[in-house]
Amino acid sequence: MESIFSTMIVLLLLSFSCLISTEALTSNNGNITIKWDLMNWTPDGYVAVVTAYNYQKQRSVPGWKMSWRWTRKEVIWNMFGAKTTQQGDCSMFKGNIPHSCVRKPTVVDLLPGTPFNQQIANCCKSGVLKPGLESAFQLSVGNAGNSVKTARMPANFIFTAPKQQYICGPSKNVRPTRFITADKRRTTTALMTWNITCVFHKAT
Template sequence: MVASGQGADVTIIYNVLKAFETYYVAQVTITNHNPTHRIDNWRLKWDWTRQEFIHSIRGAYPTLMEQRGCIFGPQGSFYKDFDFSDVVNCQRTPEIADLPPDLANNPIKGSNPFCCRNGTILPPSIELGLSIAAFQLRVYKMPPDLNRSRIVPPMNWQLNGATYQHYQCGQPVLTEPDTLHESSIGTQMAVVSWTISCWKKRLEGLARRCCLSYSSFSSNMAIPCPTCACGCPSAHVQRCNSSASAVPVPWNALALPFEDRTKLKQSTPCGDNCGVSIHWHICSEYDNGWFGRITIFNWDSADIADWFVTMQMDQAASGIENVYSFNTTFLEGVNNTIFMHGLSGLNYIIGKKNGGKNSHIPGKQQTVIEFSRRRTPGINVLGGDGFPTKVTFNGEECSLPQTLPRFDDHGRIEGLLIALCCLFLVIVTGIISVRVLT
């Protein structure tokens, strides 16, 4: 059992499994409680305050294998006949990282539940088991703590992930012994347990990495992402105005690389420069409901695994009825937010490929979403209620368009064609229609 710490984004449980006079065995469990955030390439640090050292570790590894601190320190003087060549780390502040998947079944380094995912901890909205990481370590103690019952947890915990994922952690709090294993013959409890609560830092000034565009059946023009939404290349900064409004483009131009859109002479000199772009299109509207379509483009060369999207729709989210190609959940109590991720076997978006003739084709996934008016009477779909007010991709907030698509008569003809495309997608993918979970 892993306890949640006062609404923390992440909790770390330090469980002592076995206790001896000179050493103990502990399990460290990291649990992500935030339904819309993930951690990539996690790194965990702490301070030993009693001259302890890590003899061995399973399910993770120290980023520095270091014995000198013990050999030339007080540990070497006390443990005179000890073979320190097998000790994995003697630093006062070790840094621990996850193992790769190919070591998951290694009997010495792996074979620990919730390990070996290259440092990826997904939100519980996808799967509870994937929102947990764990490893075990054998810790040797020093005088005057040579007593089975004398155990002091590490202090000053630090949890970080990718460049934009940093957490502020509190000090360990002694809690009731954690439940380690339950079976028909009884329950195994930890010797002693501490909980460390961590909250994600809100970092200001970071460039966006994804952006959103809008279109609807009432217009033949789409509103793209803002200019330089994810930054401007230094070589273009002189001719790029990051505050300039994005110029509407034909809806089908959004699948083109930006340099090809400029040939249409309906684009600004500078693009959004985002690795991921998401397009939201309102396909059609009728008396009892309406259809929308979300398309995700991956403009980077690397594939994106275990992706997820959250979409906040202040007036429309509670009306979601069916999603035809993604796993989808309406997150109760999370600001009218819809959570979407790939179906089994489709939980990745391939990278950008060479399309020939000096052009590129982005990786893409899309689905049609059906909304009902039963729970959202009076909704003004085209007037703004049918467009997201906040979107995140893999936990990162995307830049939103500055205006909505305008109604125009010419656009309604093309809009009807797009609506037919949406209907075709519904028919084709109906066999894998996903009822929304609430």
């Protein structure tokens, strides 16, 4: 009888643990939420602003890195507020060379002293993402779809930091983000917005 009761307790705990994990991946509380906002179209792709929000109440993220896998043959023409760790093989391009031709790019934040013309709002903090704050960068993506029907979201997002591991869920197409200008007199809307939720997995 005791063994049956013990087995039932274990099964209940496992079910509860799975429920928490599922809810964590779909909640904006206690996680890192990555927002990918398409701001405008270009002849061969789009310009996007990518923002990581730290919704964890007590855990700071020092030295974050973000990576993903392109679903086509996309390249990054240029970036502001961050950079990729590798350029990759761009030998097929003549003249204008992309910032990155890697299919699985890894992005890192820039330093606070970065020249102003290479920054955007909420960037350049040496990768330090404190609780309740955000970090952002902008990138121009080429060899990509340039309409809401043809643009494809990158897959297999990975978010890491020294001594911290996160598990990222799938990207979701959500309501486009609305932006308010600095003078608060004008509102603009992203063309498309995707969200990716990453939950803390373990300390390493």
